Amino acid sequence: MQALRKQDLLLLGLAVVFYAIVQGLLMADxxxxxxxxxxxxxxxxxxxxxxxxxINGFTGQFSIGHAGFMAVGAxxxxxxxxxxxxxxxxxxxxxxxxxxxxxFLIGLPTLRLSGDYLAIATLGLGEIIRITILNIPYVGGAxxxxxxxxxxxxxxxxxxxxxxxxxxxxxIRSSHGRACISIRENEIAAETMGIDTTRYKVxxxxxxxxxxGLAGTLFSHYFYIAHPxxxxxxxxxxxLTMVVLGGLGSMTGAVTGAVLLTFxxxxxxxxxEWRMVIYSIxxxxxxxxxxxxxxxxKEISLSIIKRLTGGDSRAEN
Amino acid sequence: MLSIQNIDVYYGAIHALKGIxxxxxxxxxxxxIGANGAGKSTTLRTISGLLKPKSGKIxxxxxxxxxxxxxxxVGMGLSQVPEGRRIFANMTxxxxxxxxxxxxxxxxxxxxDLKNVFAKxxxxxxxxxxxxxxxxxGEQQMxxxxxxxxxxxxxxxxxxxxxxxxxxxxxxxxxxxKEINEGGTTILLVEQxxxxxxxxxxxxxxxxxGRVILSGPAKELAASEEVRKAYLGG
Numbered sequence: 001m002q003a004l005r006k007q008d009l010l011l012l013g014l015a016v017v018f019y020a021i022v023q024g025l026l027m028a029d030x031x032x033x034x035x036x037x038x039x040x041x042x043x044x045x046x047x048x049x050x051x052x053x054x055i056n057g058f059t060g061q062f063s064i065g066h067a068g069f070m071a072v073g074a075x076x077x078x079x080x081x082x083x084x085x086x087x088x089x090x091x092x093x094x095x096x097x098x099x100x101x102x103x104f105l106i107g108l109p110t111l112r113l114s115g116d117y118l119a120i121a122t123l124g125l126g127e128i129i130r131i132t133i134l135n136i137p138y139v140g141g142a143x144x145x146x147x148x149x150x151x152x153x154x155x156x157x158x159x160x161x162x163x164x165x166x167x168x169x170x171x172i173r174s175s176h177g178r179a180c181i182s183i184r185e186n187e188i189a190a191e192t193m194g195i196d197t198t199r200y201k202v203x204x205x206x207x208x209x210x211x212x213g214l215a216g217t218l219f220s221h222y223f224y225i226a227h228p229x230x231x232x233x234x235x236x237x238x239x240l241t242m243v244v245l246g247g248l249g250s251m252t253g254a255v256t257g258a259v260l261l262t263f264x265x266x267x268x269x270x271x272x273e274w275r276m277v278i279y280s281i282x283x284x285x286x287x288x289x290x291x292x293x294x295x296x297x298k299e300i301s302l303s304i305i306k307r308l309t310g311g312d313s314r315a316e317n
Numbered sequence: 318m319l320s321i322q323n324i325d326v327y328y329g330a331i332h333a334l335k336g337i338x339x340x341x342x343x344x345x346x347x348x349x350i351g352a353n354g355a356g357k358s359t360t361l362r363t364i365s366g367l368l369k370p371k372s373g374k375i376x377x378x379x380x381x382x383x384x385x386x387x388x389x390x391v392g393m394g395l396s397q398v399p400e401g402r403r404i405f406a407n408m409t410x411x412x413x414x415x416x417x418x419x420x421x422x423x424x425x426x427x428x429x430d431l432k433n434v435f436a437k438x439x440x441x442x443x444x445x446x447x448x449x450x451x452x453x454x455g456e457q458q459m460x461x462x463x464x465x466x467x468x469x470x471x472x473x474x475x476x477x478x479x480x481x482x483x484x485x486x487x488x489x490x491x492x493x494x495k496e497i498n499e500g501g502t503t504i505l506l507v508e509q510x511x512x513x514x515x516x517x518x519x520x521x522x523x524x525x526x527g528r529v530i531l532s533g534p535a536k537e538l539a540a541s542e543e544v545r546k547a548y549l550g551g
Binding site: 175178179182185186188189190191192194195196297 | 391396412
């Protein structure tokens with residue numbers, strides 16, 4: 001227990017050091033606006049991937065509607081800051097809570113389904129959310145919600161990413177997290193242990209959805225705009241790819257997947273038509289040679305990093 | 318302790334249990350035997366809340382439990398070791414046992430119970446840090462039983478504990494079942510291996526296509542011509 005807390009503090013310390021370095025480079029203009037944007041995007045994607053991993057990787061429920069919850073957070077947050085002039089932090093909480101409530105309401109009926117059926121239902125729900133937004137003139141309809149102030153910056157994104165990772169990590173290590181993992185491992189056995197499987201599936205889904213909402217609020221307040229086209233099923237698929245690539249059921253895997261894919265697609269920014277081709281090819285290769293993802297369900301731990309490098313590169317994970 | 322009255326269970330349109338009634342008295346080992354598809358496992362799953370009966374009553378310690386969710390039934394001290402073992406394959410032996418105690422409120426007694434489980438299954442103690450999926454079939458069965466014991470059940474439902482195990486291991490498992498019963502846990506045992514089941518049980522019910530066709534003391538059934546021919550190989 002003591003050792004654990006010590007490790008957490010060490011990780012937090014490394015995160016702060018990492019933050020100071022990047023922030024310093026940003027202020028000195030060594031990192032230009034293009035890469036700054038991508039670093040912010042990495043943070044948002046980590047929140048999305050880690051929260052989807054809670055549902056898909058740890059609880060074993062195959063959801064592919066994450067973009068829908070992100071959209072809810074993006075729009076609810078924007079309405080709160082633009083239409084009601086509320087402080088950004090209230091908008092962040094509002095976006096997360098709204099997405100969480102929706103996740104709860106949607107989770108209750110759909111989580112009775114499993115496997116393919118759940119995937120199809122969540123895919124459909126993601127689209128329903130997007131199309132509903134498309135038809136609300138109050139938030140701009142098809143032309144998008146414009147004029148959102150840029151209230152999010154690297155600092156907000158960084159610390160909320162760290163918060164998300166610590167929150168989900170601690171949840172996974174708690175008895176609630178153990179209950180979620182046991183559902184993934186064997187639902188019938190979990191039930192015979194006396195675990196309320198429906199409750200934990202809905203819990204994981206709700207928490208996952210609310211972090212997606214948080215990411216959505218950050219997203220719309222960094223890019224000045226919330227547009228329905230940003231939240232199509234391609235976005236859900238992107239997030240899913242990060243999780244699967246990194247390894248379902250691995251926290252550090254989700255982070256690795258998010259970092260890798262965000263930078264790959266940034267590097268391919270000048271060849272947008274090739275992006276999906278390279279995505280698909282890399283996924284096919286991965287599924288052929290390493291179907292469990294880069295990290296499987298293992299974690300990169302401090303001790304391994306220490307052994308390999310002396311503890312710098314992925315320390316913020 | 319447990320009394321089932323006239324339950325009917327359907328899988329979709331298939332009528333799996335057709336008015337089954339049976340009783341289990343405290344301290345007994347009762348076994349359900351019968352061929353594949355007779356409804357043995359279905360009966361257990363209905364008792365433990367994984368399936369809901371369409372009609373009939375299930376009374377456990379004076380309370381009607383038919384249709385209650387599984388987690389509530391486990392909380393009442395009725396625990397099931399599901400068929401085919403169903404351990405948590407990617408977790409360690411220790412984590413599996415800890416999950417068995419998931420609903421326990423008296424966490425201070427867990428260490429003692431763990432010791433008891435390890436005393437019954439010394440192999441599990443040797444392998445407590447090992448990932449459960451790498452255990453042999455017999456060890457996985459032991460783990461499934463140990464895990465169920467961690468919930469301190471008063472009534473333990475065992476579904477085919479001998480399935481896929483070598484004869485020597487089956488013997489060992491059955492002697493442990495007997496031991497668990499002598500420790501004060503009532504046992505309802507579903508078995509294909511009718512010989513073994515009848516040798517340790519007090520009473521038995523013979524199921525055929527969703528109905529109880531025979532019942533009585535295990536010794537009498539083991540000696541009866543009808544049962545010998547149908548289930549004990551002559």
